[in-house]
Amino acid sequence: MAADRTPVMTGGCQCGAVRYALYSEPTEPSICHCRMCQKAFGNYFAPFAGVPMADLAWTRGKPGIFHSSELVERGFCRDCGTPLSFRYVNRDRISVSIGSLDEPARIRPDIQHSIESRLPAFLELHTLPGQTTKESIPAEWLPKLASRQHPDHD
Numbered sequence: 001m002a003a004d005r006t007p008v009m010t011g012g013c014q015c016g017a018v019r020y021a022l023y024s025e026p027t028e029p030s031i032c033h034c035r036m037c038q039k040a041f042g043n044y045f046a047p048f049a050g051v052p053m054a055d056l057a058w059t060r061g062k063p064g065i066f067h068s069s070e071l072v073e074r075g076f077c078r079d080c081g082t083p084l085s086f087r088y089v090n091r092d093r094i095s096v097s098i099g100s101l102d103e104p105a106r107i108r109p110d111i112q113h114s115i116e117s118r119l120p121a122f123l124e125l126h127t128l129p130g131q132t133t134k135e136s137i138p139a140e141w142l143p144k145l146a147s148r149q150h151p152d153h154d
């Protein structure tokens with residue numbers, strides 16, 4: 001039973017309606033540039049790492065599921081929209097979105113998938129000029145930007 005085990009990592013959606021625990025170290029950390037991952041994340045690519053099905057427990061709520069193809073189930077929070085999971089239905093494995101982990105910096109992707117769909121801007125992102133949040137936002141806005149996001153723990 002999941003309750004008897006100590007999670008290796010935890011994560012969840014932005015609003016906190018859906019939380020999960022992983023009971024083994026995620027493997028095959030990757031980013032995927034395919035057009036479906038771009039759309040599902042509203043982003044240039046999607047970062048994932050996965051565990052055997054038995055090593056993920058949904059500990060609060062359950063994700064909504066969209067079958068983006070016959071072989072793929074994508075889980076997301078129905079309340080806040082956070083992309084949470086990806087699964088090939090013919091594999092005993094489920095991946096979570098790296099950004100939804102409470103400590104996403106613990107995972108470093110080691111491969112890029114579907115590079116034929118890589119958007120041109122991707123290769124230049126790290127060369128863009130950078131600003132801190134305080135440099136980007138008027139000071140008087142900052143009090144109203146206090147996070148309502150669920151904290152990075154249960």
Ligand SMILES: [Zn+2]
Nearest residue numbers: 013015077080
């Ligand atoms: Zn949510």
Ligand SMILES: [Zn+2]
Nearest residue numbers: 032033034037
């Ligand atoms: Zn993809």
